[in-house]
Amino acid sequence: MAIILDGKKLRDKLLADLKLRVEKLSTKPTLAVVLVGEDPASKIYVNNKKKAAENIGINSIIINLPSFTGETELIQKIEELNNDPQVTAILVQLPLPKHINKNNIINSINPKKDADGFTTANFGLLFSGQKPYVYPCTPKGILLLLDEYEINLEGKHVVIIGRSNIVGRPLSQMILDRNATVTICHSRTQNLAGITKTADVLISAVGEKIIEENMLKSDCIVVDVGIFKDETGKTRGDVDFENVSKIASYITPVPGGVGPMTITSLMLNTVELYNMQHCD
Numbered sequence: 001m002a003i004i005l006d007g008k009k010l011r012d013k014l015l016a017d018l019k020l021r022v023e024k025l026s027t028k029p030t031l032a033v034v035l036v037g038e039d040p041a042s043k044i045y046v047n048n049k050k051k052a053a054e055n056i057g058i059n060s061i062i063i064n065l066p067s068f069t070g071e072t073e074l075i076q077k078i079e080e081l082n083n084d085p086q087v088t089a090i091l092v093q094l095p096l097p098k099h100i101n102k103n104n105i106i107n108s109i110n111p112k113k114d115a116d117g118f119t120t121a122n123f124g125l126l127f128s129g130q131k132p133y134v135y136p137c138t139p140k141g142i143l144l145l146l147d148e149y150e151i152n153l154e155g156k157h158v159v160i161i162g163r164s165n166i167v168g169r170p171l172s173q174m175i176l177d178r179n180a181t182v183t184i185c186h187s188r189t190q191n192l193a194g195i196t197k198t199a200d201v202l203i204s205a206v207g208e209k210i211i212e213e214n215m216l217k218s219d220c221i222v223v224d225v226g227i228f229k230d231e232t233g234k235t236r237g238d239v240d241f242e243n244v245s246k247i248a249s250y251i252t253p254v255p256g257g258v259g260p261m262t263i264t265s266l267m268l269n270t271v272e273l274y275n276m277q278h279c280d
């Protein structure tokens, strides 16, 4: 049976430690979260971020704008946050309504306040082998979790399924920096199972039930980033946990694996940006 990569346990440990660090700061970091529209899942995510921040003494500001908000208006709001010395970190919750160009919005965030590390400036640093101001939250959380269990990626074949800017793309670079051999698979990949069978580490970020035990070699390390409700309303991930956990060496549960680590990384990023802004 696989060892469970317990994201909740690590979250509790890292956030308890971060809380102590925040208590020692002379002023409190402030995380501003911008939510455009009424997407129910986004509302829950934003609320969870607010709760996590409050629990460790980080101020949070939630800016909820109507779904018809225009791009110019949204950029003006972000400019205000960029120019507000009280605001440490800015996050625009994705997805945005279709009439808004996501890249224009993300790139209006000052890279030194970019809580997600999604601006082209931060991506450029990451993709050119330099250190971004902060690393994107989900990839960072995954690596923190693997580190906690002393899983060394050097020389391993890591197969990532999903090429989003939120997970797959930045994660591929971060894993390459750990000297792994990285393969990125996506919706047009042919013979997916043929590739996943060669994985020492499989990271799936699709949001669909796609990974069965016959697609993996035994002792594979399995990280499930997917989270959705199945036909019965049960929260589950991309991986058939019950069967895959019988052959894998390590596996993340859903919920309780990667999800708590994403929020933890956001809190860490906020404090890292605060320290950077207050170091001189």
Ligand code: GUN
Pocket (backbone or CB within 6 Å): 091, 092, 093, 094, 095, 116, 137, 138, 166, 262
């Ligand atoms: N929507 C889903 N995941 C994320 C994330 O990590 N950051 C932002 N801003 N939006 C998201």
